[in-house]
Amino acid sequence: MASISLEGVTKIYPNGFEAVHGLDLDIADGELMVVVGPSGCGKTSVLRMIAGLEEISSGTIRIGDQVVNDVAPRDRDIAMIFQSYALYPQMSVAQNIGFALRMKRVPKHEIERRVKEAAAVLGITDWLDRKPTQLSGGQRQRVAMGRAIVREPSAFLMDEPLSNLDAKLRVQMRAEVARVQKRIGVATLYVTHDQIEAMTLGHRVAVLRDGVLQQCDTPQVLYDRPTNVFVAGFIGSPAMNLFEAEISANLDSISLGSQRISLLPEQVRQSPGLKRYGGQALIVGIRPEDFHATSSGEFTSAIVGEIELVEALGAELLVHFSTDARIVQSESSARATSEEEPRMGGTGETANFVARIEPGIQVRTGDQFKFSISPGKLEFFDSNSGAAIAD
Amino acid sequence: MSNSVNLERHPATKSPGAASRRSTRGHRMRRFATPYLLLVPALLIYLTFTVYPIFRQFDMSFYNWHIFPGAANPFMGWSNYTAIFHDPVVRTASFNSFLFIVITVPIQMAIGLFAAAVLTDHLPGSMFWRAAVYIPVVTSWVVVSWVFSYIFASQGGLMNSIVGLFAGHTVSIDWTAQTWTANAVIWILSIWKGVGWSFIIFLAALDGIPRQLLESARIDGASESRVWRHVVLPSIRGAVTFVTVLLVIGAAQVFTQIFEITKGGPYNSTQSLMTYMYQQAFSNFAFGYAAALASLLAVVLFGFSAAEIRILRQQDL
Numbered sequence: 001m002a003s004i005s006l007e008g009v010t011k012i013y014p015n016g017f018e019a020v021h022g023l024d025l026d027i028a029d030g031e032l033m034v035v036v037g038p039s040g041c042g043k044t045s046v047l048r049m050i051a052g053l054e055e056i057s058s059g060t061i062r063i064g065d066q067v068v069n070d071v072a073p074r075d076r077d078i079a080m081i082f083q084s085y086a087l088y089p090q091m092s093v094a095q096n097i098g099f100a101l102r103m104k105r106v107p108k109h110e111i112e113r114r115v116k117e118a119a120a121v122l123g124i125t126d127w128l129d130r131k132p133t134q135l136s137g138g139q140r141q142r143v144a145m146g147r148a149i150v151r152e153p154s155a156f157l158m159d160e161p162l163s164n165l166d167a168k169l170r171v172q173m174r175a176e177v178a179r180v181q182k183r184i185g186v187a188t189l190y191v192t193h194d195q196i197e198a199m200t201l202g203h204r205v206a207v208l209r210d211g212v213l214q215q216c217d218t219p220q221v222l223y224d225r226p227t228n229v230f231v232a233g234f235i236g237s238p239a240m241n242l243f244e245a246e247i248s249a250n251l252d253s254i255s256l257g258s259q260r261i262s263l264l265p266e267q268v269r270q271s272p273g274l275k276r277y278g279g280q281a282l283i284v285g286i287r288p289e290d291f292h293a294t295s296s297g298e299f300t301s302a303i304v305g306e307i308e309l310v311e312a313l314g315a316e317l318l319v320h321f322s323t324d325a326r327i328v329q330s331e332s333s334a335r336a337t338s339e340e341e342p343r344m345g346g347t348g349e350t351a352n353f354v355a356r357i358e359p360g361i362q363v364r365t366g367d368q369f370k371f372s373i374s375p376g377k378l379e380f381f382d383s384n385s386g387a388a389i390a391d
Numbered sequence: 392m393s394n395s396v397n398l399e400r401h402p403a404t405k406s407p408g409a410a411s412r413r414s415t416r417g418h419r420m421r422r423f424a425t426p427y428l429l430l431v432p433a434l435l436i437y438l439t440f441t442v443y444p445i446f447r448q449f450d451m452s453f454y455n456w457h458i459f460p461g462a463a464n465p466f467m468g469w470s471n472y473t474a475i476f477h478d479p480v481v482r483t484a485s486f487n488s489f490l491f492i493v494i495t496v497p498i499q500m501a502i503g504l505f506a507a508a509v510l511t512d513h514l515p516g517s518m519f520w521r522a523a524v525y526i527p528v529v530t531s532w533v534v535v536s537w538v539f540s541y542i543f544a545s546q547g548g549l550m551n552s553i554v555g556l557f558a559g560h561t562v563s564i565d566w567t568a569q570t571w572t573a574n575a576v577i578w579i580l581s582i583w584k585g586v587g588w589s590f591i592i593f594l595a596a597l598d599g600i601p602r603q604l605l606e607s608a609r610i611d612g613a614s615e616s617r618v619w620r621h622v623v624l625p626s627i628r629g630a631v632t633f634v635t636v637l638l639v640i641g642a643a644q645v646f647t648q649i650f651e652i653t654k655g656g657p658y659n660s661t662q663s664l665m666t667y668m669y670q671q672a673f674s675n676f677a678f679g680y681a682a683a684l685a686s687l688l689a690v691v692l693f694g695f696s697a698a699e700i701r702i703l704r705q706q707d708l
Contacts, residue, residue, distance in 0.1 A: 051606075082606075084601065088622060103613045
């Protein structure tokens with residue numbers, strides 16, 4: 001068992017493309033670190049460099065106390081689950097699971113014992129004689145996990161292991177991955193583009209963008225206090241509503257298009273940096289669940305919008321509404337819009353907000369509706385740099 | 392829906408149920424017959440140019456068959472076949488064909504696989520080398536056989552010039568006039584010209600192995616030799632079987648290079664089954680005997696092909 005440490009790791013491919021830039025990351029022994037980011041952000045390059053499948057251009061990678069920059073993959077004592085599972089098609093499930101032990105010349109009876117043990121943990125004992133082609137996606141995924149855990153590695157790497165599964169199976173296997181990782185208790189790096197997987201699995205989550213680490217923290221901190229517009233837009237589904245606003249000189253209100261919403265003094269106390277922005281433009285973020293369809297006394301701020309679309313999800317309603325405020329389409333939320341699910345969305349001219357409200361409330365497309373805003377739930381970002389305004 | 396209601400009420404349709412059944416039967420017939428009708432042209436060509444010659448050749452093998460129209464073709468029974476087993480040249484030709492298979496097939500496969508392994512990575516210049524290895528395949532057997540005849544010619548041949556450089560004096564070895572050197576010339580030519588074919592098959596097979604399988608094996612602790620043994624070779628087993636079978640079938644029918652370089656000589660010592668068959672048919676006009684030889688060879692190769700199909704099917708399971 002060992003930790004994984006990356007110091008100033010950079011990867012530049014022969015064509016000059018810089019996939020990873022000066023990455024510092026520490027994964028403690030037993031920790032499950034999720035690296036998340038949109039396609040092409042460099043997350044798989046990070047994983048492959050740790051595995052030794054890609055050379056690093058500069059920096060240092062340590063597994064435990066050993067610098068492994070020039071160590072061959074087979075000598076790094078790591079296990080890896082690939083997106084395609086990479087099961088050996090000509091071998092049975094048992095042979096697949098025991099392959100790494102065979103390579104280590106572990107005695108046959110010991111291989112048999114450990115394969116059976118791993119199979120029992122994953123509930124795949126009945127399939128040990130089958131070939132991978134005779135298994136479903138979920139079963140293959142379990143075999144791939146069995147192959148990784150049977151060798152008791154120092155570190156565990158997973159490259160989007162659930163992305164080939166359907167939505168229902170993905171939820172099941174997510175829990176399975178968490179259970180297995182907890183059981184083997186080694187430093188684990190899990191790469192995904194799915195922020196829900198990242199939030200549900202990761203002890204900590206590292207958000208990458210264009211090869212640069214944006215933020216690395218616990219899922220809740222990432223959600224509550226994103227360091228910039230990119231993280232704010234990437235973490236959360238639906239994404240945080242981000243729009244252009246102007247804060248009044250005396251910091252008691254912000255204007256969103258033609259509407260003004262009042263700002264509580266405690267909000268300013270939470271983000272003292274706001275004092276530098278009096279009378280200036282900034283970016284304001286509101287999570288969908290911080291809009292409310294009621295107007296009780298606890299809410300001091302509200303915004304009125306025209307209902308564009310109502311999505312009834314059973315346990316909640318997603319209400320898309322527009323105002324004349326200008327939306328900020330962060331790179332991450334733009335990618336989410338194009339890659340994940342089609343959403344009604346403004347492109348910078350008029351805002352298209354999403355509110356997550358309780359079901360049973362009568363909202364109709366075309367109505368003007370007043371949404372209250374949770375006090376103290378506004379996030380503020382610099383309109384030039386996109387960085388969060390905190391201190 | 393309204394159409395069907397109108398049809399049922401139409402006064403001219405006395406028995407709509409019977410008409411419907413007739414229509415269904417006609418439709419079924421058309422569905423059944425159409426694929427067979429489409430197959431007819433190809434089937435006719437196949438029967439005329441493949442099946443008929445095979446049966447005609449088999450038929451000829453039981454006669455002392457003459458090519459001249461109207462000439463008597465006495466029935467010989469199995470005597471053409473029994474003669475084969477007593478013919479010393481057939482023994483020599485069979486041995487030469489066997490030796491040709493045993494020597495050229497493994498060497499072609501080994502060189503082809505090695506070249507494919509080296510050139511499978513898209514390294515700078517690999518396209519040039521891929522083309523260089525494959526080019527001999529697309530050259531003419533007759534032309535390269537002539538070229539090799541000149542290279543190994545006793546007077547002014549390139550090989551004698553090279554040997555002469557090392558020997559320090561002029562040499563005039565008659566490479567194609569001695570059994571083993573003549574055979575060696577034929578083997579070298581066949582390997583050089585044929586290696587590109589197995590190379591291209593192996594290259595495609597190696598390219599088809601998912602990169603992640605190899606990476607997974609490396610992470611699992613396999614050295615490069617064990618990656619080849621446990622992952623690469625099992626993954627290209629189908630290609631290896633395919634190349635083996637087709638090379639053996641091709642080698643068993645070796646003809647042009649022997650015919651062009653040695654004509655089966657000296658004293659039949661480089662004859663192959665195909666060259667001897669040709670000689671019997673078109674030099675000695677023993678068409679019945681040649682047909683019997685061809686029939687026997689076809690049976691052997693058919694058995695080999697059947698074995699290939701069985702092996703490939705087993706691999707698909």
